[in-house]
Amino acid sequence: MSQQQEEEKEEEEVGKLAIRLANVVILPMVLKSAIELNIIDIICAAGDGKFLSPSEIAASLPTKNPNASVLLDRMLRLLTSHSILKCSVRTGQDGKVERLYGAGALCKFLVKDQYGGVGSVGPLLLLHHDKVFMESWCHFNDAVLEGGIPFNRAYGMTAFEYPETDERFNRVFNQAMSNHTTLILKKIFDVYKGFEGLHVLVDVGGGIGVTLNLITTKYPHIKGINFDLPHVLADAPSYPGVEHVGGDMFVSVPQGDAIFMKWILHDWSDEHCLTLLKNCCKALPSSGKVIIVESILPDIPDSSVTSNIVCEQDLLMLTKIGSKGFIFARRKEPAFTVMASDFAFKVPAELESALRLNTVQYYITKRPWLDLYGINVRPVAPVGSTSRKVHVDPALLHRTLPDELLYEVFARMSPYDLGRAACVCRKWRYTIRNPVFWRIACLKAWQLSGVVENYKILQAKYDTSWRKMWLLRPRIRTDGLYVSRNTYIRTGIAEWKITNPVHLVCYYRYMRFFPSGRFLYKNSSQKLKDVAKFMNFRSAKADSVFSGHYTFSDDKVEAAVLYPGMRPTVLRIRLRLRGTTVGANNRMDLLSLVTSGVNDNEVCGPDEDILGVVEGWQDDETHNPDVPAVSHKRGLTPFVFVPFEEIATSFLNLPVEKMDYFVPG
Structure with missing residues (x-):
């Protein structure tokens, strides 16, 4: 063979290696499936020197797929080409050639110890190719260019915190x-x-x-x-x-x-x-x-x-x-x-x-x-000086309650209770900065976004800080009611003894949101403390509490609720979420309030996702000629959030004689 031919052959081999590297992910993923399906264990359990056909292996699997043996044959053929398995052929009575597979030398490192293994690396392969680990590789480029740890960028926490x-x-x-x-x-x-x-x-x-x-x-x-x-x-x-x-x-x-x-x-x-x-x-x-x-x-x-x-x-x-x-x-x-x-x-x-x-x-x-390493030596204080005395925490609670129990107490608090606890003392203020507390709260508050999407947002916008995300990301609050207090003047009538030229009328719009994407709506003249007890999914029809669905994007809320009856009517609500302080999320501005008619065949019941039915409708669109579309211009006072624990004492309960008009701020 000439030198030119040798160089061409060497270049050809290098080209094949490049193609093999391009396909390198295929082998471990197929081997992962073979381990998870116990295929390696089934072959090794047959005994040394024994060979099984794909159909015999498929018979040991919990499957009813008629093509399982064909798929297994293609998998096992790849494993054989990498010397993981051995292969032989046999000819059936019909003259058809069938491949048989037996255990190779590598298999003893991939099976469980009950089959005579010497310690298995199979579970290690499953770990390295688990979807959790694989996701972090997608962030490797960003880590090289921008810094950080790929796993942390993918999940917003360290690899030691994630298993918890x-x-x-x-x-x-x-x-x-x-x-x-x-x-x-x-x-x-x-x-x-x-x-x-x-x-x-x-x-x-x-x-x-x-x-x-x-x-x-x-x-x-x-x-x-x-x-x-x-x-x-x-x-x-x-x-x-x-x-x-x-x-x-x-x-x-x-x-x-x-x-x-x-x-x-x-x-x-x-x-x-x-x-x-x-x-x-x-x-x-x-x-x-x-x-x-x-x-x-x-x-x-x-x-x-x-x-x-x-x-x-x-x-x-x-x-x-x-x-x-x-x-x-x-x-x-x-x-x-x-x-x-x-x-x-x-x-x-x-x-x-x-x-x-x-x-x-x-x-x-x-x-x-x-x-002596790492110890900062302080000057000795004079005898009798207060600085010479041993420091004892003045708080009896801190002296008697271990930090581990204090952590467990804080872990069961709501985020707003944690905020109140931070105002108690310096120790509590620093303790509640533990990211575990805020991670739980964030994943619950934005559960509609999904865990993966929340981690991506955390990494991209909030510097992997759960507490910062809780404070700065718009969030619909579910620990109370949003209340819109509306008043208007109505002309009175003259009676024999009393003449009231005008009446000041007050009514409320109530909304209670849930993390699942549902909400409750009630329009009533009853005060907040009287309505709060009915704002749940167990309320009776007589309470006139209606359920609907909502979506939330950035700071915009799209909601819809169906009024059932002879002429079904849908109420479409658009709101903008804001807060009077950072992280408060305690105000909702009413951008539009539209009622429209719907056909009977468009809705199956009050629990249906009516928001999906009216998606894309115009403000003046109605699907029932008897119920025209109406864009309401009155009663658009912004909603104010009232936590459950403040409902009984809220100033929104004041009658019109004591508060004729309320400025939401």
């Missing part, structure tokens, strides 16, 4: 971590004997406790303390010899003979890592040690599988938590030697090649001057 809001994803995450831990520890046990001689081992960031369960099973004399965030431990099962302890590792770490951390430090900045290692040092005796399992990024990447894996994991960490990634071993010299002595354990080559990570053991040496 999504139980399904929390289970996916915990399952992936526990299975991956099983795979890693089985290799570590073969070459590392540093757990021998320990009595108490603390696993910092231990998830649901799988790591310590494996360690204490192999070394029954060890008492394990599994330390993680409380919401992570909520799903943790009980294990013999393992105690689950909730807390924050940046505040303190439980005491033990040794501290174990697997894939923890790569999640955090150098400053966070130093804080964590200092806490570990305080929790250990003089003979204690810290055992750290981390991956290592190569200085110069190559095309080996090991280099591929750690570089891919580095980008995974970048998109999810924005950390510096798997660079622990490259930064130990300048930074972490402050915390530990020289490395006492050399990593065997077979362990590094098998796990694509390095294990480092620190032997902690007590250095008294470390206790």
Whole structure:
């Protein structure tokens, strides 16, 4: 073969590689489906050297799809082309050739342990290709150009906060971590004997406790303390010899003979890592040690599988938590030697090649001057001075109520109660700034927009601050009634004894909105405190409370309500939301009020979404000649919001003798 032919062949191979990269997403997505459908488990359960046809595999699936075997054959053919499965053919009695599939060498890493696996990476694949993680990749370009963390840009919270809001994803995450831990520890046990001689081992960031369960099973004399965030431990099962302890590792770490951390430090900045290692040092005796399992990024990447894996994991960490990634071993010299002595354990080559990570053991040496780091020394006050006395919180409530319980109390408050609580004292003012409180309130207030759309708006307009979004984004309030008080003068009559030349007439329009997109409407001369009790969906017909639907966009409200009867009439309302102060949203201006007729065949009942029926109608449009369209010009006083707790005392209850005209402001 000539040199030109060799170059052409090499260029052809490069072109094929480019096409393969363009199609790279197909393999993991097909493999994800194969794992979720238990196809790999079904093939492996048949036994070594056994082959199954697509129709036999389909028979084991909960499906009635007649084309399932055809779809499975196409999936399995792709997996075979990547050496995940093996394939053979057989010829039937009708002469038709059928493909058969068996387990390849990779399958033992993709199945559950009951089939003889050595620890599964299947759940890890499901996690990396879960819709929650995939969404963050869509924000990667924006993060490069504008800064920020892709996951935070997608969801408005960190990857550590999100599992607390999504139980399904929390289970996916915990399952992936526990299975991956099983795979890693089985290799570590073969070459590392540093757990021998320990009595108490603390696993910092231990998830649901799988790591310590494996360690204490192999070394029954060890008492394990599994330390993680409380919401992570909520799903943790009980294990013999393992105690689950909730807390924050940046505040303190439980005491033990040794501290174990697997894939923890790569999640955090150098400053966070130093804080964590200092806490570990305080929790250990003089003979204690810290055992750290981390991956290592190569200085110069190559095309080996090991280099591929750690570089891919580095980008995974970048998109999810924005950390510096798997660079622990490259930064130990300048930074972490402050915390530990020289490395006492050399990593065997077979362990590094098998796990694509390095294990480092620190032997902690007590250095008294470390206790002085980060401490600001104050001048000693004179004896008897008030500044020399120990500070005690003067509030009895703060001294007796733990911060955790105070948090639980605030979590059950409405946003407006939180605002009132912020006026009590400085401690409460700063406590209620916790974004968790405001995230719950925002997602409930704008539930019609959907969770994903709310997170996008949060990122684009409100700098990922839920509290800022609550204050600045227009919001229809649902914790009370909007009231429009209207008055007009009517000519009186002369009687024998009394002559009233005019009467001052007062009537009200009431609207109560619900987050679901429905609202209640009532037109009455009754005072606010008398009407409020009827403004619900259980009210009787005699109360003349009508239900309708509304839409809300920016600060505009479109609403419609149907008056049933012999001649059905629809009331169309257009309003503009505003507030007298930032975040109040306590005024609605009536832009238009139109009544029109509708045909009987256009509506099925009072609960139908009449707003969808009249969408696109003109102001002068009616669908019933007996009920002309009327655009009302009177009774358009702006609505004023009255919270439920202020209904009985509101000044809108005053009679016309005491308040003849009300200025909404």
